[in-house]
Amino acid sequence: MLFIHCDYFFYSATKPTKVAEKISEECKSCAVKDVLVVFITVEKIDEKNYEEVAFRGVKEIVEMFNRLGVKGLVLFPFVHLSEEAGKPEIARKIIEEMYNQLKNLNYTVYKAPFGWEKIFSLTSKGHPLAESLRIIRLSKS
Amino acid sequence: MLFIHCDYFFYSATKPTKVAEKISEECKSCAVKDVLVVFITVEKIDEKNYEEVAFRGVKEIVEMFNRLGVKGLVLFPFVHLSEEAGKPEIARKIIEEMYNQLKNLNYTVYKAPFGWEKIFSLTSKGHPLAESLRIIRLSKS
Secondary structure: OEEEEEEEEEEEEEEEOOOOOOOOHHHOEEEEEEEEEEEEOOEHHHHHHHHHHHHHHHHHHHHHHHHHOOOEEEEEEOHHHOOOEOOHHHHHHHHHHHHHHHHHOOOOEEEOOOOEEEEEEEEEOOOOOOEEEOOOOOOOO | OEEEEEEEEEEEEEEEOOOOOOOOHHHOEEEEEEEEEEEEOOEHHHHHHHHHHHHHHHHHHHHHHHHHOOOEEEEEEOHHHOOOEOOHHHHHHHHHHHHHHHHHOOOOEEEOOOOEEEEEEEEEOOOOOOEEEOOOOOOOO
């Protein structure tokens, strides 16, 4: 996961790919201010225990959210942070699960559509904690 | 290296860190249209042969540049693509070397200041090739 604390973030889903989820018209684009954007790549290794990955992902996000004191969250499926990307159906499941957990915890959270080509636009905050990487490593047991 | 084909890219260096390079006032910020932005993380393993890394990095950039038919390039030092980031002085050397090689090849290339806190703003093109990851793996010999 690549975290970017943004002054402004916008996305617009332009075209579905083969693995696109069905979305309603109002979910196709979104513009938000002062958010933590989480670019998420699910890797092959994460398929072994997607529940643990989702749970620990949420934990990391919540920690950073509290540290930064931002207003909202955007989960942005992004396959380009690893050369070992996992199966799209598992990736979608994990991101969906993270989204649901964050919603249940009452965070203001948006989820960019999975499997769509997307234009995005961002302005980073630029402070020392504005960008960071978090890799979830599954426990061996 | 994370490649993002941007409609628009802007950066502004706001504050030097301990490893900041000296820069003139006019290099502190830059706004460009239709560019390939290359977010670069140099890893520990790259320190073994920085010349090969720089050379192969340039090769990858040129290939993508030609494929996309963009107008310019931005090299953006970005330490957040790996948990195994290398020494700042080597990272700076590699990025500097890549910049010089690209300039010598007559590409329109900008280099964001190394070791500065930076605000950046981008709008991605959003087509299937607009984002991609390239990892340079050193040959074992």
